[in-house]
Amino acid sequence: MGVVCGERKNRVKKVEGQPSKNLMAERRRRKRLNDRLSMLRSIVPKISKMDRTSILGDTIDYMKELLERINKLKEDELDVGTNQMNLVGMLKELKPNEVLGEKFPQGMFDVERRNIDTRIEICCAAKPGLLLTTVNTLEALGLEIQQCVISCFNDFSMQASCSEVGEQQTGISCEDIKQALFRNAGYGGRCL
Amino acid sequence: MGVVCGERKNRVKKVEGQPSKNLMAERRRRKRLNDRLSMLRSIVPKISKMDRTSILGDTIDYMKELLERINKLKEDELDVGTNQMNLVGMLKELKPNEVLGEKFPQGMFDVERRNIDTRIEICCAAKPGLLLTTVNTLEALGLEIQQCVISCFNDFSMQASCSEVGEQQTGISCEDIKQALFRNAGYGGRCL
DNA sequence: GGGTACACGTGATGC
DNA sequence: TGCATCACGTGTACC
Numbered sequence: 001m002g003v004v005c006g007e008r009k010n011r012v013k014k015v016e017g018q019p020s021k022n023l024m025a026e027r028r029r030r031k032r033l034n035d036r037l038s039m040l041r042s043i044v045p046k047i048s049k050m051d052r053t054s055i056l057g058d059t060i061d062y063m064k065e066l067l068e069r070i071n072k073l074k075e076d077e078l079d080v081g082t083n084q085m086n087l088v089g090m091l092k093e094l095k096p097n098e099v100l101g102e103k104f105p106q107g108m109f110d111v112e113r114r115n116i117d118t119r120i121e122i123c124c125a126a127k128p129g130l131l132l133t134t135v136n137t138l139e140a141l142g143l144e145i146q147q148c149v150i151s152c153f154n155d156f157s158m159q160a161s162c163s164e165v166g167e168q169q170t171g172i173s174c175e176d177i178k179q180a181l182f183r184n185a186g187y188g189g190r191c192l
Numbered sequence: 193m194g195v196v197c198g199e200r201k202n203r204v205k206k207v208e209g210q211p212s213k214n215l216m217a218e219r220r221r222r223k224r225l226n227d228r229l230s231m232l233r234s235i236v237p238k239i240s241k242m243d244r245t246s247i248l249g250d251t252i253d254y255m256k257e258l259l260e261r262i263n264k265l266k267e268d269e270l271d272v273g274t275n276q277m278n279l280v281g282m283l284k285e286l287k288p289n290e291v292l293g294e295k296f297p298q299g300m301f302d303v304e305r306r307n308i309d310t311r312i313e314i315c316c317a318a319k320p321g322l323l324l325t326t327v328n329t330l331e332a333l334g335l336e337i338q339q340c341v342i343s344c345f346n347d348f349s350m351q352a353s354c355s356e357v358g359e360q361q362t363g364i365s366c367e368d369i370k371q372a373l374f375r376n377a378g379y380g381g382r383c384l
Numbered sequence: 385g386g387g388t389a390c391a392c393g394t395g396a397t398g399c
Numbered sequence: 400t401g402c403a404t405c406a407c408g409t410g411t412a413c414c
Binding site: 029032033036037039040043044052053056057059060062063064066067069070073074076077128129131132135136139144145146147148149150151152153 | 221224225228229231232235236244245248249251252254255256258259261262265266268269320321323324327328331336337338339340341342343344345
Binding site for chain 4: 022023027030051
């Protein structure tokens with residue numbers, strides 16, 4: 001139990017000069033450890049008790065909480081990320097004309113029928129009066145614009161859903177409409 | 193120097209039964225502390241050394257890193273949040289007609305000049321042929337549409353930037369354009 | 385061998 | 400008083 005007498009002095013006599021150095025080193029070590037502990041205590045916001053054990057325990061809890069918050073934030077960012085992708089996709093779908101030049105040097109004209117609707121999609125180079133003549137052409141073909149989104153900045157883009165008016169139901173084909181719009185836009189009589 | 197003999201026993205004789213209990217308590221305490229330290233070491237991913245001091249130091253660094261990551265994520269979320277707000281704002285600006293009914297029962301017609309541009313903003317109830325007549329009206333007034341976004345779903349919305357053509361510069365006032373568009377949309381001769 | 389880090393038992397202190 | 404925690408000096412193992 002640590003109670004020893006004479007013979008022990010002989011055992012440790014050769015390290016007589018050492019203890020003081022070891023003592024100082026141990027003191028420095030304890031100081032470093034306590035400093036780190038103080039830093040930890042100053043960083044962790046929720047300290048239940050000033051115990052060394054409690055400090056470490058609270059630190060562990062706090063780190064777990066931080067990790068959870070990071071996971072939550074990452075999930076949220078993923079969500080809004082996809083949402084933003086959707087919005088960007090919508091905008092791109094709305095006006096794909098900004099990248100028209102490389103993809104459709106001759107413009108893009110698409111007409112198709114869905115039930116009673118005639119869906120028209122145009123994307124071509126803009127020029128003065130094109131909007132007016134296009135709307136005029138559609139009316140002349142007996143197509144009434146029900147819903148549409150039009151934008152003309154660098155290019156002219158139009159997406160419209162039309163219904164046929166008057167008695168001339170099915171009197172005109174999608175291809176005819178397409179050719180009429182194509183010519184109206186100033187291109188030749190043939191399109192891709 | 194820790195080397196003591198008989199007389200020391202006498203000094204602590206009154207607490208003879210105590211040391212063993214304190215000893216066990218101290219052992220338990222040390223064990224708890226080491227357990228927490230092990231948990232910390234298992235949680236923190238980057239452990240430079242197995243030192244107690246290093247473990248605490250690495251824990252501190254890791255916590256700071258986690259806090260930075262949280263701040264980064266929060267900033268990002270704020271950014272995409274505002275970006276999304278911008279996009280939503282753009283879309284709302286593009287077609288505020290969806291909420292037209294409550295806000296502008298008589299439609300909204302705005303015309304103003306900016307340098308050589310005439311900016312027109314219309315938001316009113318949709319009706320067949322309105323797009324055509326509106327474009328026609330603008331042309332009749334000597335206004336050539338340079339840039340525009342038009343949408344007609346539940347309501348008709350148009351934002352256009354026009355330039356005056358021909359020799360009739362400044363021959364027409366913003367108010368005149370406004371009244372013309374207002375009448376063209378089917379309303380009376382007066383608008384808000 | 386000199387240096388470092390840890391575990392240990394112990395005394396002191398606070399509640 | 401009893402119980403828990405801490406600081407301390409020391410012994411010892413590892414490079």
